[in-house]
Amino acid sequence: MLPSLLPLRDNLFSQVDAPADSAIDINQIAHTSGRPVLCVSTPPVQRDITSQPHFSTSCSDSAIRAHSAVPPSEENPGTTPSAATGSCQTISNSTTTIKSTTRPLPITQLNGTFQVPHIRIKNTRPYGGQFAPESMIGFLCDLNSNFEAIVSESSFWEEYSEFCRPQPTELYLAEGLTREAGGASIWLKREDQNEHGTHKTRHITGQLLLARRMGRLDVVADCASAKHGIFTAGLCRRLGLGCVIAMGEDDISAQPTGVRNMRDLGARIISARAPSGKGTLRAAITEALRYLVSHYQTAYYLIGGPLGPSPLPRLVRTFQALLGKEVSAQLQEIADPLPDAVITAIGSGSGAVGLFSTFINNPSVRLIGVEATNAATITHGERGVLHGAHTLLLQDEDGQILDSHSISPDMNISTVGPEIAEWKDSGRIEVFTATDTDALEGFRMLQQQEGISTGLDSAHAVAKTVQLSQELGPGRNVVLLVTGQDMIDVNRLREV
Structure with a gap:
């Protein structure tokens, strides 16, 4: 049985949807084959339409720039892109009001009892939503209704406990790194001790159990680092699920x-490459969405990060939040109840939503993310739509997605989860960047000071952790998320 953790609070659930007790005024309804389809679940931004250019639309691997997005009106019907096929659908002038009620979502206390706290799901203003083709809407609606019903059952969490790791990974005092910094105590959340080397086991397990209960036995997943794909393929085999993994050719x-x-x-591997020629995580997600659209009646899309159309980011965050609760519970036993800062590398954001969500309502805790310099979506990105959600993107003036680069496969992506984009806009999180050289130095530093071979994603945040320790000074506590080593070919790594 998993150890006792505090119940998750309201803020642990995705803020992509509107409040549970309010109506949503939606005037963005796409009509295809004579049937209305909800495409956007966030309210439009009020702008002076007389001074705004028209919507720009292109293929599925491009974005709609936020400054050129005009709310639909009689003068401007507007368009919305298909996430998988690249086609566009005209938004009608309908002013239909759709009432949306969301029942409270439960979460286990993980000590054998189950609690169903009242959850108020907040609105994330411009981020999130559903930008999806009609063939995908059925899956998203099916997923939304089944998710809430299934996770309300205690039997689901009992089954989850059977498949999840029986003990939390260690929260380890890095004495060598702390001594090197000469400041605050540095604690490592040792996800590298997980036999699979990945912090994503929590949401992968939850989603695969959900897929089986929904009767969607054809699982498609995106993958950048092979360690995530290996865990997914292994658990699919145990659960009797088919497994298709979309992966970029370069990865x-x-x-x-x-x-x-x-x-x-x-697992069956689908090789993916973007129109620009880069075969990385962005191409893998696009290919997985394409597979979902082609197999919409039987497929389940296990998205690797808190991306995609609603409710996919909420699913990832719900299960990944257990990571932050583990850290909180462990700190209460060995140090101060709250850390002074928590820090993690950020690619698409699965580690960040899991670690930060527990402390998001505690302003005394600094939340710090580190991006790859050439994949710094939070730092340099602009609003746009990609892979079914409105978020921050690396894009050019025409809305075309720019290629990213990072030595870490999980950091090499041109977008980030919509909730993280909201946290950035609110000023709640601090974001810095690290080069490939910084990451390699961080990798060597952990090896030399602690004897730990971390993943190249986590290595991006090591130097910033040491700097932060020096800034805070002795008597303070900093927590760094550490993942397992990547399975990158040694010769390829030496070339870098």
């Missing part, structure tokens, strides 16, 4: 051993 060639392990576990 496949860099991790041949991991890809071979996935195939040995029964």
Whole structure:
């Protein structure tokens, strides 16, 4: 049985949807085949339409720039892109009011009892929503209704406890790193001790159990780091689920051993490449969405990060939040109840939503993310739509998605979760960048000071953690999320 953790608070659930006790005024309804389809679940931004240019639309691998997005009106019907096919659908002038009620979502206390706290799901203003083709809407609606019903059952969480790791990973005092910094105590959340080397086991487990209960036995997942794909393929085999993993061509060639392990576990690998020629995580997500649209009646899309159309980000955050609760509970036993700062590398954001959500309502806790310099979506991104959600993107003046680069496969992406974008706009999180050289130095520092071989994603945040320790000074506590080592070919790594 998993150890006792505090119940998750209201803020642990995605803020992509509107408040549970309010009506949503939606005048963005797409009509296809004579049937209305909800495309956007966030209220439009009020703008002077006489001074705004028209919507720009193009293929599925491009964005709609926020400053050129005009709310639909009689003068301007507007358009919205198809997330998977690249087609566009005209938004009608309908002013239909749709009432949306969301029942409270439960979460286990993880000590054998189950609680169903009242949850008020907040609105994330311009971020999130559903920008999706009609063939995907059925899956999203099915997922939304089944998610709430299934996680309300105690039997689901009992089953979850059986498949989840029986003990939390260690919260470890990094004495060597702390001594090197000469400041605040540095604690490492040792997800590298997880036998799978990934912090994503929490939401992968939850989503696969959800897929089986929904009767969607054809699982498609995106993958950048092979360690995530190996865990997904292995659990799919245990649960009797089919497994298709979309992976960028560049990531496949860099991790041949991991890809071979996935195939040995029964996974079918789909190689993906973006129109620009880059075969990274962005291309993998696009390919997975394409597969979902083609198999909409039977497929379940296990998205790897808090991305995509609602409710996908909420699913990821709900299960990943257990990571932050573990840290909170462990700190109460060995140090101060609250850390002075928590820090993690940010790619798409699965680690950040899991770690930050527990402390988001405690302003005394600094929440710090570190991006790859050439994939710094939070730092340099602008609002736009990609992969079914409105969020921050790396894009050019025409709304075309810019290629990213990082030595870490999980950091090499041109977008970020909509909730993280909201946190950035609110000023709640601090974001910094690190180069490939910084990441390699961080990797070596952890090896030399602690004897730990971390993932290249976590390595991006090591130098900032040391700097933060020096800023805070002795008697303070900093927590760094550490993931397992990537399965990147050694020769490829030496070339970098």
